Amino acid sequence: MKYRFYKNGGLRVVLLGIVMLMMLCSTARATTVIDTLDTFDGWNVFATDSHDDAHGGDGYEADYLFYKLDGQELSLGLQTRFNVEGTEMEFDNHLHDSGDHTHIAGYYGGYFAGDLALSFDGDVSGSGGSGYEYAVDFGLYTEAYGGYYRKQVSVSQDAHGDHGHDTGTDAEGLYGGVSWRNDLIYDSSAPFAMTDSDTPDGIVGALMSNDTGTEEKNGFLSYYRKVVLNLANVSGVSSENDVDVHWTMSCGNDEIDGHIIGGNPVPEPTTIALLGIGLAGFGGSYLRRRRRQKKAA
Numbered sequence: 001m002k003y004r005f006y007k008n009g010g011l012r013v014v015l016l017g018i019v020m021l022m023m024l025c026s027t028a029r030a031t032t033v034i035d036t037l038d039t040f041d042g043w044n045v046f047a048t049d050s051h052d053d054a055h056g057g058d059g060y061e062a063d064y065l066f067y068k069l070d071g072q073e074l075s076l077g078l079q080t081r082f083n084v085e086g087t088e089m090e091f092d093n094h095l096h097d098s099g100d101h102t103h104i105a106g107y108y109g110g111y112f113a114g115d116l117a118l119s120f121d122g123d124v125s126g127s128g129g130s131g132y133e134y135a136v137d138f139g140l141y142t143e144a145y146g147g148y149y150r151k152q153v154s155v156s157q158d159a160h161g162d163h164g165h166d167t168g169t170d171a172e173g174l175y176g177g178v179s180w181r182n183d184l185i186y187d188s189s190a191p192f193a194m195t196d197s198d199t200p201d202g203i204v205g206a207l208m209s210n211d212t213g214t215e216e217k218n219g220f221l222s223y224y225r226k227v228v229l230n231l232a233n234v235s236g237v238s239s240e241n242d243v244d245v246h247w248t249m250s251c252g253n254d255e256i257d258g259h260i261i262g263g264n265p266v267p268e269p270t271t272i273a274l275l276g277i278g279l280a281g282f283g284g285s286y287l288r289r290r291r292r293q294k295k296a297a
């Protein structure tokens with residue numbers, strides 16, 4: 001009786017099923033789940049980056065881009081596990097000399113948060129991110145990665161020497177006619193940080209607010225940035241324009257990209273896939289109905 005129990009083909013199928021289920025479960029566990037932060041409730045998600053694609057681990061992850069539109073006020077949100085927070089800390093050159101960066105805002109593992117790269121003309125082609133003609137500078141201290149030892153990055157350092165010395169910090173704002181510094185480890189993540197601008201003091205009245213903070217989510221510390229732009233003060237741009245958004249950090253270990261069409265998000269691949277599954281299901285039920293009708297006839 002016991003012998004026949006093991007020879008039972010049905011039992012083998014059940015055991016195989018259990019093993020396959022266990023394999024599926026272990027695959028699911030390997031994928032990190034990061035939900036959107038509560039602070040973005042009611043916002044539109046227009047980019048969901050992989051939660052497991054950053055070189056160097058969790059601390060370099062970019063996870064989501066969000067937007068809201070209210071008349072000519074465009075709100076943009078960024079959710080990362082790279083530190084993009086920073087309100088109170090000022091950069092101190094003595095810290096730089098001693099290699100102690102622990103008190104620097106927008107910093108993780110030796111690398112610095114980049115600017116939010118924006119394009120309003122639907123075209124992001126061109127090398128080194130030249131298709132992104134605008135930048136939101138969060139007002140963080142910024143250094144580039146390589147070529148020479150951590151060159152400080154601000155619009156004042158190159159063409160606008162009369163704006164001061166190389167502070168590495170620009171006033172928070174929306175900047176136009178931007179060129180980029182991109183000496184990253186992972187070049188494909190360009191653009192990184194603006195190094196020059198046609199509007200070296202920022203576009204007047206364009207950046208209405210610039211908020212930051214942290215929330216714990218799914219067992220990780222997540223950081224966010226929220227900016228509100230008044231497009232009425234940006235010449236030649238309105239809420240009807242397409243918007244492309246890009247962000248990375250000075251190593252380029254992860255990047256995130258999103259596109260808004262005239263204030264409406266492009267459906268994400270998951271949405272398209274779900275739609276496909278829905279259509280396939282609809283087609284299947286249609287065929288089954290046809291077959292039943294044929295049988296009945």
Ligand SMILES: [Ca+2]
Pocket residue numbers: 049050051052053054061062063254255
């Ligand atoms: Ca990512």
Ligand SMILES: [Ca+2]
Pocket residue numbers: 119120121122123124125130131132133
């Ligand atoms: Ca462009």
Ligand SMILES: [Ca+2]
Pocket residue numbers: 137140142153154155168169170193194
């Ligand atoms: Ca800057």
Ligand SMILES: [Ca+2]
Pocket residue numbers: 049050053062254255256
């Ligand atoms: Ca990415």
